[in-house]
Amino acid sequence: MATILRTWSYQHQWLYDAIARLAAVSVGGEARFRQLALQGLTIDSETKVLDLCCGSGQATQVLVKYSEDVTGLDISPVSLERAQRNVPQAKYVEALAEDMPLLSDRFDLVHTSAAMHEMEPDRLRQILQEVYRVLKPGGIFALVDFHRPTNPLFWPPISLFLWLFETETAWQLLQTDLPGLLQEIGFNLVEEPTLHAGGSLQVIHARK
Numbered sequence: 001m002a003t004i005l006r007t008w009s010y011q012h013q014w015l016y017d018a019i020a021r022l023a024a025v026s027v028g029g030e031a032r033f034r035q036l037a038l039q040g041l042t043i044d045s046e047t048k049v050l051d052l053c054c055g056s057g058q059a060t061q062v063l064v065k066y067s068e069d070v071t072g073l074d075i076s077p078v079s080l081e082r083a084q085r086n087v088p089q090a091k092y093v094e095a096l097a098e099d100m101p102l103l104s105d106r107f108d109l110v111h112t113s114a115a116m117h118e119m120e121p122d123r124l125r126q127i128l129q130e131v132y133r134v135l136k137p138g139g140i141f142a143l144v145d146f147h148r149p150t151n152p153l154f155w156p157p158i159s160l161f162l163w164l165f166e167t168e169t170a171w172q173l174l175q176t177d178l179p180g181l182l183q184e185i186g187f188n189l190v191e192e193p194t195l196h197a198g199g200s201l202q203v204i205h206a207r208k
């Protein structure tokens with residue numbers, strides 16, 4: 001699945017950003033989308049934050065407004081080069097999320113946006129285990145990603161979006177009980193996941 005638009009969107013940041021802006025209309029715009037996973041969290045200048053699968057720094061640039069200790073991690077050197085240019089206040093690590101070269105119990109907050117839907121189920125579980133490892137006890141994992149729409153009117157737009165830009169793994173995420181998986185790994189949910197855009201987006205806060 002997916003179309004050439006997916007390849008192009010990863011090659012050209014302007015296209016990725018335009019698509020992200022378009023998709024974010026469903027929650028009131030990109031600025032609001034970038035705040036969704038952060039609502040209700042306490043982040044100060046000393047909070048140690050990991051932006052997991054940071055891409056070109058789209059969410060990292062919001063996180064550095066709160067904390068002076070933000071690390072972005074991604075597997076794509078091209079994206080990391082852009083992130084370094086776009087958000088030089090953060091540090092960056094080129095690595096696989098499922099095998100992070102980072103100390104255990106290191107971060108107060110691991111944030112990830114619009115990335116877990118790119119992972120096959122086995123890899124997703126490994127990544128969540130790694131997130132658990134690198135978080136300090138009591139640390140929070142905040143994620144925002146796709147969810148199976150609860151409002152039937154949102155099925156056509158999300159189906160079109162996934163067909164144009166995503167692969168099978170995004171459809172698999174719609175079938176995945178992420179809160180259940182996190183709890184199996186050892187996380188406790190801070191509160192019930194919140195749903196947005198007719199249920200097509202979920203925000204989860206889970207504590208180690």
Ligand SMILES: C[S@@+](CC[C@H](N)C(=O)[O-])C[C@H]1O[C@@H](n2cnc3c(N)ncnc32)[C@H](O)[C@@H]1O
Nearest residue numbers: 053054055058074075076079096097113114115
């Ligand atoms: C859709 S982008 C999301 C970027 C950004 N977080 C955002 O909100 O726009 C997904 C990112 O995940 C990265 N990625 C995919 N698989 C990964 C893995 N196994 N380990 C680390 N990064 C990965 C990709 O390189 C890409 O930058």
